[in-house]
Amino acid sequence: MPDVKVKTIKGFNNGGAYVKRHQEITVDELRARDLLRNGLIEEYDVKQASEPENKKAPEPANKGGKPAAAKQSKE
Structure with missing residues (x-):
């Protein structure tokens, strides 16, 4: 996950260090x-x-199927 720069509103403990309010971390x-x-x-x-x-x-130019003339039904 990418790191993000954020601005704090309140002070809190962030990974063992106290972060004061209005700081960017x-x-x-x-x-x-x-x-x-x-x-x-x-x-x-x-x-x-x-x-x-x-x-x-x-x-692909050649789809590997039978040509259209060969697909006609026999009556």
């Missing part, structure tokens, strides 16, 4: 979610990964 995204749920940090933005392109293979 860097935490991983899971920790930031927990802190936000508890009302200890301000809202933060996480950069979303860009949507991958659809890299479909090109249609």
